[in-house]
Amino acid sequence: MKSAVIVFPGSNCDRDMAVALEKITGQKPQMVWHQDTTFDDVDFIALPGGFSYGDYLRCGAMSARSPIMAEVIKRAQAGVPTLGVCNGFQILTETKLLPGALMRNARLKFVCKDVALTVENDTSTFTKDYSKGQEILIPVAHHDGNFYADTETLDRLEGEGQVAFKYAEDINGAQRNIAGILNDKGNILGMMPHPERMIAKELGGTDGCALFTSILNTLG
Amino acid sequence: MTDVNSIKITPEIVKEHGLTEEEYQRIVGAMGREPNYTELGIYSVMWSEHCSYKSSRIHLKKLPTKAPWVICGPGENAGVIDIGDGQAAIFKMESHNHPSYIEPYQGAATGVGGILRDVFTMGARPVANMNALRFGEPEHPKTRHLLAGVVEGIGGYGNCVGVPTVGGETNFDPSYNGNILVNAMTVGLADADKIFYSAAAGVGNPVVYVGSKTGRDGIHGATMASAEFTEDSEEKRPTVQVGDPFTEKLLIEACLELMATDAIIAIQDMGAAGLTSSSVEMASKGGVGFELNLDNVPQREENMTPYEMCLSESQERMLMVLKPGREEMAKAIFEKWELDFAVIGEITDTGRLTLTFGGEIVGDMPIASLVEDAPEYDRPHVPTPVRETVDVAAPADLNKAVLDLIGGEHLCSRRWIWEQYDHMVMGDTIGRPGGDAAVVRVHGTEKALAISTDVTPRYCYAEPYEGGKQAVAETWRNLTATGAKPLAITNCLNFGNPERPEIMGQFVGCLEGMGDACRALDYPIVSGNVSLYNETNGTGIHPTPAIGGVGLMQNSDKMASVAFKADGQTILLIGETKNELGASIYQKAILGEDTGRPPLVDLDLERRNGDFVRALIENGQVDTCHDLSDGGLIAALADMAIAGKIGATVTVDDSLPNHVHLFSETQARYLIAADATVAETIYKEAQDAGVPVSKLGVTGGDTLTVGDAVSLTIADLTAAHENWMPDFMAAAE
Numbered sequence: 001m002k003s004a005v006i007v008f009p010g011s012n013c014d015r016d017m018a019v020a021l022e023k024i025t026g027q028k029p030q031m032v033w034h035q036d037t038t039f040d041d042v043d044f045i046a047l048p049g050g051f052s053y054g055d056y057l058r059c060g061a062m063s064a065r066s067p068i069m070a071e072v073i074k075r076a077q078a079g080v081p082t083l084g085v086c087n088g089f090q091i092l093t094e095t096k097l098l099p100g101a102l103m104r105n106a107r108l109k110f111v112c113k114d115v116a117l118t119v120e121n122d123t124s125t126f127t128k129d130y131s132k133g134q135e136i137l138i139p140v141a142h143h144d145g146n147f148y149a150d151t152e153t154l155d156r157l158e159g160e161g162q163v164a165f166k167y168a169e170d171i172n173g174a175q176r177n178i179a180g181i182l183n184d185k186g187n188i189l190g191m192m193p194h195p196e197r198m199i200a201k202e203l204g205g206t207d208g209c210a211l212f213t214s215i216l217n218t219l220g
Numbered sequence: 221m222t223d224v225n226s227i228k229i230t231p232e233i234v235k236e237h238g239l240t241e242e243e244y245q246r247i248v249g250a251m252g253r254e255p256n257y258t259e260l261g262i263y264s265v266m267w268s269e270h271c272s273y274k275s276s277r278i279h280l281k282k283l284p285t286k287a288p289w290v291i292c293g294p295g296e297n298a299g300v301i302d303i304g305d306g307q308a309a310i311f312k313m314e315s316h317n318h319p320s321y322i323e324p325y326q327g328a329a330t331g332v333g334g335i336l337r338d339v340f341t342m343g344a345r346p347v348a349n350m351n352a353l354r355f356g357e358p359e360h361p362k363t364r365h366l367l368a369g370v371v372e373g374i375g376g377y378g379n380c381v382g383v384p385t386v387g388g389e390t391n392f393d394p395s396y397n398g399n400i401l402v403n404a405m406t407v408g409l410a411d412a413d414k415i416f417y418s419a420a421a422g423v424g425n426p427v428v429y430v431g432s433k434t435g436r437d438g439i440h441g442a443t444m445a446s447a448e449f450t451e452d453s454e455e456k457r458p459t460v461q462v463g464d465p466f467t468e469k470l471l472i473e474a475c476l477e478l479m480a481t482d483a484i485i486a487i488q489d490m491g492a493a494g495l496t497s498s499s500v501e502m503a504s505k506g507g508v509g510f511e512l513n514l515d516n517v518p519q520r521e522e523n524m525t526p527y528e529m530c531l532s533e534s535q536e537r538m539l540m541v542l543k544p545g546r547e548e549m550a551k552a553i554f555e556k557w558e559l560d561f562a563v564i565g566e567i568t569d570t571g572r573l574t575l576t577f578g579g580e581i582v583g584d585m586p587i588a589s590l591v592e593d594a595p596e597y598d599r600p601h602v603p604t605p606v607r608e609t610v611d612v613a614a615p616a617d618l619n620k621a622v623l624d625l626i627g628g629e630h631l632c633s634r635r636w637i638w639e640q641y642d643h644m645v646m647g648d649t650i651g652r653p654g655g656d657a658a659v660v661r662v663h664g665t666e667k668a669l670a671i672s673t674d675v676t677p678r679y680c681y682a683e684p685y686e687g688g689k690q691a692v693a694e695t696w697r698n699l700t701a702t703g704a705k706p707l708a709i710t711n712c713l714n715f716g717n718p719e720r721p722e723i724m725g726q727f728v729g730c731l732e733g734m735g736d737a738c739r740a741l742d743y744p745i746v747s748g749n750v751s752l753y754n755e756t757n758g759t760g761i762h763p764t765p766a767i768g769g770v771g772l773m774q775n776s777d778k779m780a781s782v783a784f785k786a787d788g789q790t791i792l793l794i795g796e797t798k799n800e801l802g803a804s805i806y807q808k809a810i811l812g813e814d815t816g817r818p819p820l821v822d823l824d825l826e827r828r829n830g831d832f833v834r835a836l837i838e839n840g841q842v843d844t845c846h847d848l849s850d851g852g853l854i855a856a857l858a859d860m861a862i863a864g865k866i867g868a869t870v871t872v873d874d875s876l877p878n879h880v881h882l883f884s885e886t887q888a889r890y891l892i893a894a895d896a897t898v899a900e901t902i903y904k905e906a907q908d909a910g911v912p913v914s915k916l917g918v919t920g921g922d923t924l925t926v927g928d929a930v931s932l933t934i935a936d937l938t939a940a941h942e943n944w945m946p947d948f949m950a951a952a953e
Contacts, residue, residue, distance in 0.1 A: 009466075009469075009470055009557065009558065010380070010466050010469055010470070012380075012381070012382020012469065012645055013382070013645060015646065015647070016645065016646065016647040019647055020647075035556075049645075050382060051379070051380040051382070051465070051466060051469070053466065054380060054464070054465065054466025054467075054469075055380070055466075056466065109372070109640055110372075110375050110376075110379055110640045110641075110642070111639055111640070112379075112638075112639055112640070112641060112642045112643060112644065113639050139644055141379070141642040141644065141645065143379075194644075196647070197644050197647060202650045202661075202776065202777070202779075203644070203647065203649070203650065204644075204652075
């Protein structure tokens with residue numbers, strides 16, 4: 001499985017994502033600079049966490065307009081599995097590849113801790129190695145993870161199985177405790193928690209591994 | 221634009237620059253003429269306490285700084301130690317006290333930014349941030365505001381830069397009511413043969429400015445940091461710099477990318493006193509001159525004067541000397557990262573700092589005099605009187621005293637703080653905040669660095685010598701408790717006004733204690749910072765020599781942690797408990813007193829007990845360990861039980877009263893837990909090694925029980941421990 005990690009100025013979980021991908025897929029991902037306009041023909045694209053452009057203007061807003069994003073949007077719309085974690089999720093909503101927006105946490109503070117998530121969808125490219133209703137422990141580290149969408153969108157996301165993960169309890173004010181969502185085709189996942197941080201016992205757990213093995217097992 | 225150099229130098233202007241009349245005459249002597257306004261400004265910052273260490277240098281020279289594993293000791297941007305396999309750890313701690321009191325968010329944020337730059341300037345990728353914070357008493361009206369702002373500032377900067385903030389310490393005491401302390405530490409990793417230094421070389425080589433543009437922020441920051449606070453200090457808000465962590469992140473990546481080439485001869489960050497101090501230090505270390513054309517300095521604001529450009533403390537800037545002909549290649553890297561890059565001068569053989577602006581020379585000073593002629597004072601100092609030994613009374617109710625202690629401001633969980641820091645980014649944090657020391661893996665290896673920041677200002681105030689020893693010993697013990705071998709320390713020496721003999725006595729006493737401890741533990745000082753004049757309206761802070769210790773673990777799989785791991789394990793106490801409740805946290809928090817001698821540090825015993833415990837962890841006999849410090853035995857037991865969600869039943873003998881057993885802060889002690897048969901072996905090994913050991917009890921159940929003295933459920937302990945800080949801070953909202 002060939003993958004690419006897109007690197008923006010201010011990305012800071014790019015290395016962590018690359019380490020996780022190499023550990024689980026056995027292949028080093030291609031690191032793609034945001035100013036580039038194309039990259040290798042990969043099976044999987046990751047938008048890592050961080051503070052691209054310092055979160056200035058709006059989280060992810062400037063990165064969504066980086067030169068490389070035209071190509072990312074094209075491939076994601078063509079069906080290439082695409083994962084955005086934390087700032088990557090924010091970028092995906094800014095590009096409209098995913099609906100909704102990530103607002104400032106309800107308590108206004110940055111929050112970094114392990115949180116319990118419930119798996120809401122166990123059939124997607126990203127989640128099939130989990131089972132529905134399973135509780136997993138994955139850390140969050142964000143200031144702006146409070147997911148917002150209008151009621152109609154929220155109903156549709158829940159009704160169509162597009163909610164991948166929910167927080168087991170409220171941590172940032174997100175509507176319906178939504179932690180991660182899929183697009184309607186199921187090939188794009190955006191999530192605030194960091195699965196790439198939970199890939200080894202010594203880091204606090206291995207509940208993030210199944211997300212990557214799901215992709216690997218789907219793509220081969 | 222007014223020509224500032226036409227301003228006539230008057231005694232008032234000299235005084236405003238924080239210089240005495242004698243110091244001014246010394247400048248005139250060094251220059252052979254009266255300085256102009258720009259030159260006066262430059263001398264004033266270079267000779268400020270903050271930059272010149274004029275009151276402290278004479279004492280700092282006595283500290284031990286060498287060991288076979290020390291690659292670079294004090295004097296460079298940060299200290300460097302060898303951690304084997306061709307790798308080096310680079311680290312330093314620095315204060316940002318006065319700015320943080322005036323503007324807590326930016327003060328703390330730029331403190332983090334500054335110490336990060338000190339470390340990556342030397343070629344290291346920063347891998348961990350730590351901090352040591354002191355606030356006033358909780359009841360003080362500013363404490364919440366300052367705590368909230370400082371924590372948010374540290375997080376705001378470190379989180380964005382993507383370097384994990386893995387731990388630290390926080391104290392509350394009325395002596396910091398008007399003068400909080402914000403000490404930030406960064407640890408980085410580099411290849412041992414790719415360390416970058418600041419000594420400029422090569423006449424004609426280009427002097428290059430990179431990073432952010434220069435603005436008017438932070439002018440006179442170093443001078444502010446060298447004076448006492450008064451009630452109008454808040455008017456100095458404009459002297460606080462503004463940080464931009466996004467630019468810092470770009471600067472780290474750009475510098476490390478350039479450092480991977482061979483283009484750089486010397487590099488130095490622009491910290492306190494900005495362009496002035498960086499160019500003077502680089503030129504001074506290289507024994508060369510600098511000619512700088514200030515017209516080429518990237519500027520954020522219009523009509524800046526030479527004076528302002530030289531003294532600005534705008535953040536996220538670096539100065540480099542490049543090999544000739546490498547400018548274009550270097551420029552391309554900085555342009556890729558969207559950072560300014562400007563050749564602003566060249567190296568000369570004049571030994572002078574020559575500044576030109578608008579085609580005219582606006583400053584011309586002998587570099588040696590800016591550094592070497594700075595005054596050095598042996599200020600009068602009187603030792604702090606040794607206290608009497610006292611008997612400290614028992615509490616009315618032991619259970620309540622325990623809950624009050626671990627559920628009060630001194631010993632409660634700092635979770636509210638560290639959950640605002642990204643402590644996991646970079647994917648190597650294997651010992652998270654809340655343990656004895658933070659542990660960060662050396663990326664891609666089995667090795668790990670343990671890091672701890674410590675000092676007990678109560679002890680330093682009671683007896684500076686013992687307090688100085690204890691601060692060093694406590695970091696050593698905290699590193700040891702994870703299984704790491706302590707290698708070296710950095711420090712941040714926060715004291716009051718050195719012109720007062722009793723304050724200077726505290727300084728000298730603490731340094732003597734630190735020096736003795738470093739020597740006895742083979743634990744040299746490789747970098748540090750001095751922050752004096754921590755006073756408001758004549759009231760000094762408790763002497764606070766914060767120590768940042770770094771240790772190395774060869775096999776991080778063996779790391780020990782505080783939490784009880786299983787039911788039915790035997791709990792052993794390594795070390796002997798004495799009646800040492802003077803200056804203890806029990807005495808302060810429960811009885812509201814501060815009398816008696818602090819615990820005395822026996823450095824031989826410290827070393828023997830610590831080496832014994834570390835060996836147990838290294839050879840896999842023990843993975844549960846906690847050192848004993850503030851709050852003594854019962855606080856340590858409570859930490860272990862809360863972290864592991866497992867209770868314990870222990871007994872203490874009748875050699876001491878129960879409250880002494882529970883709360884005494886005798887040094888050189890550890891708690892360990894192991895399966896019964898392993899514990900039996902350890903017990904014998906300890907006796908053979910002459911290490912005091914006692915069997916305290918067993919783990920298990922949902923209650924922490926000490927004989928018939930204490931019985932508290934884990935649920936009650938946890939609630940008390942976790943709730944204090946969120947409740948306290950919520951009261952502000």
